[in-house]
Amino acid sequence: MMTATPFKTVCVIDDDKIYIYGLKKLITIKELSPNLMEFYNGKEAIDFLINPENQNQLPDIIFLDINMPVMDGWGFMESFVKIKPQLGKKITIYMVSSSINQDDINRAKGISDVTDYVIKPISQDTLVELFKVAA
Amino acid sequence: MSEEKDTAFGMFPIGLQALNQHYFANKQLHNLIESTNTGLWERNIEDQQAWWSPKFCELLGYEYGALDTSYTSFIDKLVHPEDKKPLVDAYQNHLKTQSPYKIEVRLLTKEEGYRWFETSGKAWPDENGKLSRMIGAVVDIDQKKRNEIKLKRNEFLLNETNKIANVGGWELDVVNMELTWSKEIYEIYELPTNISPDVDSAISFFEPGYREIISAAVSDAIKFCKPYDLELQIRTAKGNIIWVRTKGIPIIDSNGECITLRGIFQNINENKLKELNLQKSLDLLGDHNRRLQNFAHIVSHNLRSHSGNLQFMVNIFAENISAAEKDEVFGNIRSISESLATTIDHLNEIVKIQTEISKELKPVDFESVFKSTQNVLDSNIRRTRAMICYDFSSCPTINYVPAYLESIFLNLLSNSLKYRHPDRNPKIICETYFDKEHTYMTFEDNGLGIDLEKHKDKVFGMYRTFHQNTNAKGIGLFITRNQIESLGGSIQIESAVNVGTKFTIKLT
Numbered sequence: 152m153m154t155a156t157p158f159k160t161v162c163v164i165d166d167d168k169i170y171i172y173g174l175k176k177l178i179t180i181k182e183l184s185p186n187l188m189e190f191y192n193g194k195e196a197i198d199f200l201i202n203p204e205n206q207n208q209l210p211d212i213i214f215l216d217i218n219m220p221v222m223d224g225w226g227f228m229e230s231f232v233k234i235k236p237q238l239g240k241k242i243t244i245y246m247v248s249s250s251i252n253q254d255d256i257n258r259a260k261g262i263s264d265v266t267d268y269v270i271k272p273i274s275q276d277t278l279v280e281l282f283k284v285a286a
Numbered sequence: 287m288s289e290e291k292d293t294a295f296g297m298f299p300i301g302l303q304a305l306n307q308h309y310f311a312n313k314q315l316h317n318l319i320e321s322t323n324t325g326l327w328e329r330n331i332e333d334q335q336a337w338w339s340p341k342f343c344e345l346l347g348y349e350y351g352a353l354d355t356s357y358t359s360f361i362d363k364l365v366h367p368e369d370k371k372p373l374v375d376a377y378q379n380h381l382k383t384q385s386p387y388k389i390e391v392r393l394l395t396k397e398e399g400y401r402w403f404e405t406s407g408k409a410w411p412d413e414n415g416k417l418s419r420m421i422g423a424v425v426d427i428d429q430k431k432r433n434e435i436k437l438k439r440n441e442f443l444l445n446e447t448n449k450i451a452n453v454g455g456w457e458l459d460v461v462n463m464e465l466t467w468s469k470e471i472y473e474i475y476e477l478p479t480n481i482s483p484d485v486d487s488a489i490s491f492f493e494p495g496y497r498e499i500i501s502a503a504v505s506d507a508i509k510f511c512k513p514y515d516l517e518l519q520i521r522t523a524k525g526n527i528i529w530v531r532t533k534g535i536p537i538i539d540s541n542g543e544c545i546t547l548r549g550i551f552q553n554i555n556e557n558k559l560k561e562l563n564l565q566k567s568l569d570l571l572g573d574h575n576r577r578l579q580n581f582a583h584i585v586s587h588n589l590r591s592h593s594g595n596l597q598f599m600v601n602i603f604a605e606n607i608s609a610a611e612k613d614e615v616f617g618n619i620r621s622i623s624e625s626l627a628t629t630i631d632h633l634n635e636i637v638k639i640q641t642e643i644s645k646e647l648k649p650v651d652f653e654s655v656f657k658s659t660q661n662v663l664d665s666n667i668r669r670t671r672a673m674i675c676y677d678f679s680s681c682p683t684i685n686y687v688p689a690y691l692e693s694i695f696l697n698l699l700s701n702s703l704k705y706r707h708p709d710r711n712p713k714i715i716c717e718t719y720f721d722k723e724h725t726y727m728t729f730e731d732n733g734l735g736i737d738l739e740k741h742k743d744k745v746f747g748m749y750r751t752f753h754q755n756t757n758a759k760g761i762g763l764f765i766t767r768n769q770i771e772s773l774g775g776s777i778q779i780e781s782a783v784n785v786g787t788k789f790t791i792k793l794t
Binding site (some may be wrong): 167169170172173176177180225249250251252271272273274275 | 353375587590591594595597598599601603605607611614615618621622740745
């Protein structure tokens with residue numbers, strides 16, 4: 152187990168650069184975390200997570216988009232479940248999407264490793280709340 | 287009928303008088319005749335005098351001797367008006383040609399109204415050889431006749447019903463494998479009624495595919511006593527393909543074995559075609575509805591993602607941030623507004639495809655459209671060193687919306703160039719062909735390919751991209767599919783990662 156750091160490391164997996172920019176800004180403004188890593192699709196994130204060299208930099212929270220090229224949010228979760236035992240850290244995953252499709256919401260809530268489903272845009276209050284839950 | 291006359295005619299073996307005498311004199315003969323329930327009569331051809339035996343009178347409900355002894359009055363009063371002429375005709379024919387005299391008539395009984403009788407007789411000559419009298423018998427055939435009439439009516443009704451319903455009956459004697467058809471079945475098969483059907487040839491009229499079904503059903507009915515009720519297609523003797531309903535019910539003996547198979551055979555072609563047409567319309571409507579729903583979904587999703595970002599940026603803008611940061615945020619707002627406009631343009635394009643009802647179909651030449659598309663992408667084709675082959679010889683033209691065909695070619699060709707394999711030059715093959723009633727086009731490349739296991743249902747979706755490619759917009763195939771489907775076609779994809787992709791398009 153890693154020793155707990157005062158600030159949580161946040162990882163955002165999303166192909167929407169404007170959204171990533173906004174999230175980063177919000178986290179900075181609210182002083183929620185100085186450490187933020189970003190990936191533009193699921194595969195990039197998985198490649199990072201399974202690399203043993205990165206075992207000291209694993210995130211505490213992942214904000215995961217659904218619709219992405221190469222590997223989408225569902226594909227990421229499938230791979231994540233497989234590599235989870237190798238990761239020496241508990242990671243809280245939020246699925247964040249602009250989809251209000253009930254099928255997507257139910258599917259996300261049906262995955263036990265997904266803590267919650269959040270509809271974009273994330274408000275500041277919600278963001279603060281999500282950091283608390285992940286604590 | 288005097289005694290003198292009697293002697294005058296005494297020479298006849300069975301004259302009226304002799305009969306009269308014997309009838310009562312000979313008890314045995316009397317009883318014999320009475321017991322047969324046969325009434326006797328005699329008629330003098332010259333003066334129309336008549337004699338009616340006791341049984342005759344009884345059959346009509348009268349006492350012996352109560353009937354008028356005139357044949358003329360018998361005809362007038364007792365014979366049913368409709369039967370008078372046939373009776374008189376038969377009588378005259380008999381006298382003229384000695385044709386057998388035997389006729390069914392209705393006679394008025396004393397208390398039961400008209401009843402059916404069969405009367406028969408024979409004319410005998412006098413000593414001069416002239417036909418002078420007729421002797422005959424009547425039998426009560428009322429019950430038999432009424433049953434016969436009822437049966438005839440039922441048969442008529444059944445025949446009419448069968449004719450109207452286009453339905454016939456059949457029976458298969460399982461032991462001898464003898465098949466019997468009613469008239470209507472011959473008509474449905476368009477076969478002459480003089481051939482005798484057998485199971486194998488009856489089955490051979492069914493269309494391939496249905497033949498196996500009926501064959502199995504008949505064999506199961508015989509083996510396992512399993513009834514069947516099927517709607518199948520046959521090709522009639524005259525080559526017409528029609529839908530029929532065939533129903534078979536096994537008749538089981540006391541050992542539980544099927545000894546006979548009975549059933550109906552009905553021409554349901556008209557209704558079935560209507561039903562199929564209705565189903566087709568329903569499918570089309572369902573399809574349209576699905577597309578509309580999908581579209582509503584797309585609109586909601588795509589606009590939401592932009593409005594979400596916009597809200598996001600506006601909120602951050604309101605925060606206490608530096609001027610430089612405000613510039614950044616504003617830059618983002620500008621780019622959101624641009625993408626929003628693009629998205630709305632795309633959506634407009636889709637709406638246009640969906641709602642342009644009066645799409646003008648024109649004969650379009652595949653080769654010239656394909657060549658002009660190649661010209662548009664010329665620099666791209668040169669840069670990627672793509673090799674492009676086509677063969678439109680088996681189907682060179684099509685009735686289509688010209689702009690759609692251009693757009694389809696452009697999307698497919700630019701996709702193939704965009705998602706080419708880094709290790710080899712692109713090779714693209716496009717062909718058209720005609721199959722039954724439809725025009726097909728295949729479009730094949732040797733590019734990156736798509737993992738269909740993962741992305742099958744998303745390939746033709748809006749804003750779906752699969753490769754990390756900066757100029758991927760995820761709109762091309764979505765528009766292509768919409769254009770194709772709006773003209774009643776469909777598009778299929780086969781693909782293997784690192785091998786290539788092949789689209790098969792049913793254009794019309």
